[in-house]
Amino acid sequence: MATMKSVQTGTAGQIAVVDVERPRPGPKDVLVRIRACGICGTDVTFLRMGGMPARAHLGGALVPVALGHEPAGEIVEVGAGVTGLKAGDRVVVNPQDAPTGIIGCGGRYGGMSEYLLIENAVPGRSVAVFPDTVPFDVASLNEPMAVALHCVNRSGAQPSEKVAVFGAGPIGLGAAIWLKLRGVAHVTVVDVLPDRLRTALAVGADAVINSAEEDAAARLTELHGQSANALGRPRPGTDVYIDAAGAAAVFDTVVGAAKWGARLVMVAVQKKSAEIDLGGMLRSELTLIASQGYPTEIFEVTPQLIEHHARFARLISHRVPVTEADHAFELALTPGAAEKVVVTFDA
Known part of the structure; x- marks a missing residue:
């Protein structure tokens, strides 16, 4: 045998x-x-x-x-x-x-x-x-990049929009690459590890935020302009948030920062968290979108992975x-x- x-x-x-x-x-x-x-x-x-x-x-x-x-x-x-x-x-x-x-x-x-x-x-x-x-x-x-592409597809991000990706692991960085390949105007990656943030810039992110050292919402306002929630309170002009970290702090930050009509895509497996601020979601009409796996994307990614393999290799x-x-x-x-x-x- x-x-x-x-x-x-x-x-x-x-x-x-x-x-x-x-x-x-x-x-x-x-x-x-x-x-x-x-x-x-x-x-x-x-x-x-x-x-x-x-x-x-x-x-x-x-x-x-x-x-x-x-x-x-x-x-x-x-x-x-x-x-x-x-x-x-x-x-x-x-x-x-x-x-x-x-x-x-x-x-x-x-x-x-x-x-x-x-x-x-x-x-x-x-x-x-x-x-x-x-x-x-x-x-x-190929497989994790299919997960990342599905999350970007679920986001519906358009070229004119501004996106913040929380979590600079492989899925978050992959999402940043796919967002830029589809021509999204501005992509900011948020993490607490400097090495990962350097990688985010290397793969094409427009800006990075070290949330251990900076106020993420304030910095996003600088990067994406100022907007407001449904009550007229100032909020960053970020259109789409992607949670590729799964930490409760990310969800809380997004709910507190979301402008009216913002979207949050949850692709990370969520760790135990405190209560969700449903009132905060209501005040911004925040849309929560779950993203699981890759219903169609498993080989849709392959041609671009081949074409841009040097870029993906940085992950x-x-x-x-x-x-x-x-x-x-x-x-x-x-x-x-x-x-x-x-x-x-x-x-």
């Missing part, structure tokens, strides 16, 4: 690199040799939990999770019934298309393995091919070989230690 290495959850806060059977493709499948796989906040959540609850266990027992839903690699085997794909194709993956469960999120397979089986492989649905001009590590950003702060996977996850678990960590596999 041929085996391979796979990164899975171990005890709470620890990964386990285990030997598992190498999957064999059926007539409709392809086998991908993984070259890079990003670490996401979802991976970190599973890691902290030590797995995920099994639906069959009413008592809340945890089962290990094969990690990794941001993989990129090359096809090494193709089933006889597969069309439009061939050995040697470099591909990114739609983790939600797997019939045996979402790749890396409780499904049978995880993308942080030496090989990944793509079941019922169809180009444009389960995988998308990219050229060798794009490094594998940058290609692995990656650490490239760590799979032989040092423990270190990669230590970085991801430590607040402020890394922006985007990508685990790489030897060619």
Whole structure:
């Protein structure tokens, strides 16, 4: 039996690199040799939990999770019934298309393995091919950049509008890139970490605010002009806010700063927060828009990721070989230690 290495959850806060059977493709499948796989906040959540609850266990027992839903690699085997794909194709993956469960999120397979089986492989649905001009590590950003694009699509931001993005992690920075690529007039990124703010400027943000040192609302008024809420009280002229941080302070800041008719897109997983100021929302007619995943965007991002790959590459702060996977996850678990960590596999 041929085996391979796979990164899975171990005890709470620890990964386990285990030997598992190498999957064999059926007539409709392809086998991908993984070259890079990003670490996401979802991976970190599973890691902290030590797995995920099994639906069959009413008592809340945890089962290990094969990690990794941001993989990129090359096809090494193709089933006889597969069309439009061939050995040697470099591909990114739609983790939600797997019939045996979402790749890396409780499904049978995880993308942080030496090989990944793509079941019922169809180009444009389960995988998308990219050229060798794009490094594998940058290609692995395809999935999180689809999340970022969906949030921008949900915002409805127009070229004439002014946008503030709270949180300069990969999703917030990705949102800033998509906003500028669609011609949005002014994009400000807000965070508390100077390194992340420097990255925001490097990828095209028009301005940044360190909210640990500056009054975000006052600075936004300087940048976006002054407007008012429904009662005529002065507010920044910001049209759209994007919460890519998930902190209660962000929500409170936006409600307190929103002008009449502003929009807030919530893309971050929200941490426990205090009461929401519904009166404040009413006084600005603030529209709250939730953004989850990527209903259509998973491969809509791929052509622009290819075209602007050097710009997107700036989001990656650490490239760590799979032989040092423990270190990669230590970085991801430590607040402020890394922006985007990508685990790489030897060619």
